[in-house]
Amino acid sequence: MQLIHQFREAIRRVRQRHFDPASLQFRLTAEIALLLVLGLSSVAIWTSWKMQQILIATHTQGVENIATRFSRDVELYSEMLPLETGLQKTIDKVSVPGLVIWVKSTDEQTLLAQSDGMDSAFSTTEKLMLIAAMPLKPQVYPVGNRYLILCKSSVTVRGKLLGKVYIAQDVTRDQRQLVTAIQSLAIVCVLAIIMTLVAIALRIRRSLQPLQDMSQMAGAISAEDLDQAKLHLSHAPSELKELAQMFNRMLSRLSDAWEQQRQFVSNVSHELRTPLTVVVGYLQSLLRRSHNLSDYQKEALETATSEAERTVRLLQDLLDLARADSGYMHYRLETVILNDLVAEVAGMAEKFSHRFIRVEAEEQVEAVVDRDRLKQVLINLIDNAVKYSEFDQPVELIVGRVAQQAMIQVRDRGAGIPLQDQSRIFERFYRVDEARARSTGGHGLGLAIVKTLVEGMSGTITVRSKPGEETIFELVLPTQY
Structure with missing residues (x-):
């Protein structure tokens, strides 16, 4: 029996660890969740970076091509037209929506030509920022609430440095679309992580279900059904x-x-x-x-x-x-009037114990019990009450009903039972006070027999006690077969 108790405790601890950081289920779920978060986060970050690089490469390549062939186009136009007209023609030829080009002299003081939409596209402050930040190679810069690809290149006509061309490509729309796509990707990743974690947690819980079945069986098994208790697992690992x-x-x-x-x-x-x-x-x-x-x-x-x-x-x-x-204990169950039976037992106990035993009953109560076994139960309980209470204190027997069932209480005003012992007094050979039990002739079996007999009659017995005040043993017995 001690081995069974140890096994029950071990399984109970396993069962309690489902939401314990040290439990197997929690550890498996947490580790898989961590790996999943790291994996999806890495994929999302790499995808975002790659999309950003593709966007930059797509636009910077176009800007770089314009900057590379700008001098050649100006030289071609200048053969047929004046230089200033050739510059403007070249700018008008390559200009597209969102692209702004302007050319300045070598000393960067004189504006030689510019796109038609430059004045409306940029304020004076933004123009100064653009000129100051122009790189030799195309790069993406945030300017105000917009994103621009900026580039600066030299303009050479017939081997002579004419000035510098400045190119600004507005990629705000594409950049915002990219940010929106990245945000959507992040939301999808979060939802995927949550759904996957839920699925994994349910799967792990299902995989550990056999352990819960073992726990339930260990908690419900008793010595009487050891030979019939079997655990069957058909789909377990x-x-x-x-x-x-x-x-x-x-x-x-x-x-x-x-x-x-x-x-x-x-x-x-x-x-x-x-x-x-x-x-x-x-x-x-x-x-x-x-x-x-x-x-x-x-x-x-x-x-x-x-x-x-x-x-x-x-x-x-x-x-x-x-x-x-x-299973050889036989019970002859019959309908018994508890008032008469309790009064009879009280009278017998008074003669042998020389103590006053009070019987209280407000109504006639019937129960289906074994008359002789119930007498044995009451005699044992009265004997305990007499042993552990003072001579001048009465022992009370109360007959009544509780939840449509019959009830008998045996109450004494004695030493009481400590709280930590109340859950064990029905165990075999368990005694609250070893020295006192020896002096009164007890073996620790009386209450175990009482519990066995009461349960054999389909009843229950409980104890309530306040040390130094009173102890109440309550029997609840069936009223029907």
Whole structure:
């Protein structure tokens, strides 16, 4: 049973790690998400850079071609026309929407020719900025709220330096379209990352589902159904199938060990109870004929008789639990009026304990129970209440209803049970106070038997206690078959 408890705790910890940074699911999802973000981000950045380079190359090549052949075209026109007219003709010939060209003298003081749309396209400040920033090779520059490709080249006619030509290509529209495309690409990448992460997380969760199935089985399994508990994985990975097979083999070994333990406890209890009962009988007979014995001998016989009776009770408790574990505990269920049964048990307990036991019932309550087993349960609970409360404090039995079911409460005003022990008092051989339990003759099996009997009648038992004030054991029993 300790091995089962350890396995349950391990699986429970695995289950809790689904949203834990140290869990397998979280780590796999985070690592894949990181790789996905890095991969898509790299592709998006490279694509944006490449698109920018293509845009620049496309426009700069045209501007560079214009700058390269400008001197030749001017020289051709100047053979037939005056130089100033040839310059203007050359500019008009290559001018297109968004392209502005102007020519200045070598000292950059005199404007020789310019495009028709230059004055409307650029302000004086922008013209000064353009002239100051003109590179020898075409480059893209942001000017105000626009993007321009700027270039400067020399104009030579018949081997003589005539001046310098300045070219400005407006690529604002194309640049903005590129920015919009890059933004759309970024949005698509983000959506792709989110959708892929969701798909990956669901896939990882589905792949780890067999572990959750093992966790649920480990949480629901009990000693009674160890031989029937099997984990079947049909579509799981081979590693998880192997783990499931090992899990099933472990359950099979635990089932065999549990069955051997139950059989051993049952056999030992049965074999030892009879000879010890005989020993108790002989000791009691000796005590009745102890007229010629010394006080020391009488005390020794009384101690031996008491310990032998205590051992017989222990063996009887073990035998009852073994029968319940093996399914040999039979219940004769019938409809019983709890008011009468509780009053009968209270009267019996008062005679043997010499304590006042109060019975409270506002109405007649019926329940479907085994009369003898319920008496045994109440006697055990009353015995505990008497042992762990002061002599002048009453023990109360309250009969009522709760949620359409019958209810019996056993209340005492004794020492109470610490909170950390309340969840374990129904475990076998568990005792809150070891020294006090020995002095009162307890073995830690009484409440375990009570719980087994109550659950065998399809009921439940719970405990509420305030240390130093009171303890309440509440039985909830069915009212129908």
